[in-house]
Amino acid sequence: DEKGDLIHILELHNYLFFGTMGQVVDAVKERLDASPPPRFLILDFRRIGGTDSAAVAGFARIFSLLAAEGVSVTLSSLPPSVRAMLDPVLQSDCHAGRVAVACDLDHALEDCEEQLIKAECGEHSDNDVAAQLVKALGPHPRLAALISSMERFERKVGERLIAAGEQADDIFLLGRGVVRVQITLPDGQALRLRNMASGAVLGEIAFYLGETRTADVLIEKEAVLFRLTRKALRSMETNDPELAVLAHRLFARALADRLTVANRMVTVANA
Secondary structure (H helix, E strand, O other), rough: OOOOEEEEEEEEEEOOOOOHHHHHHHHHHHHOOOOOOOOEEEEEEEEEEEHHHHHEEEEEEEHHHHHHOOOOEEEEEEOHHHHHHHEEEEEEEOOOEEEEOOOOHHHHHHHHHHHHHHHHOOOOOOHHHHHHHHHHHHHOOOHHHHHHHHEEEEEEEOOOOOOOOEEOOOEEEEEEEEEEEEEEEEOOOOOEEEEEEEEEOOOOOHHEEEEEEEEEEEEEEOOOOOOOOHHHHHHHHHHHHHHHHHHHHHHHHHHHHHHHHHHHHHHHHHH
């Protein structure tokens, strides 16, 4: 919210040649002259139909200009033909290792945001699930008991935690790692909705509604998770109501956070 304007995105269109590259260079210069100047620039090639050698020279000029200003540059959604033309520039002594390449705009933006958060906020530890619960719920004498009531397990990168269409009989707390939430589009392509990191609650919406899962959740970074089953929660409600209330508070907080994000997305979409 506070530093997002340090990331600038230029979405390129159509065929790039000598004439159109002048507009791209001017757009980069204009953004560098603005206040505050960007710390990251993403050039997105998803709508590019092709490029010629004059355009390649223009990109070399842009890379040099950004390097001189200390701006990190990322190229996203590079078509193979354009990547082949740009490779000599990217691998040259002047630019080798200074220009990042991302598979799409979503991942490029994520990488820039992660770097920005790390620079502004420093490193953070995600190993203490108790500290995460204190952050979500505040201090409480029963937090250790809540953790003990859940089954702890680990998952490796690429494993599937939740599958769309399966019955929602448990809720997960992500103690460490990163997961990817995605859906499958009608054409069979996977669309990433969001990544979630340590402290996140997973699967609570379908669990409370008693419905099937609507998305897949896969492990992006090796994860430690805690599972609370429906059977365990019902037993808790009967035998330890105080602990059950604490669990429901945690899940209600997760639902409120999710609703807040959804409302902000609607506001941005209609701005």
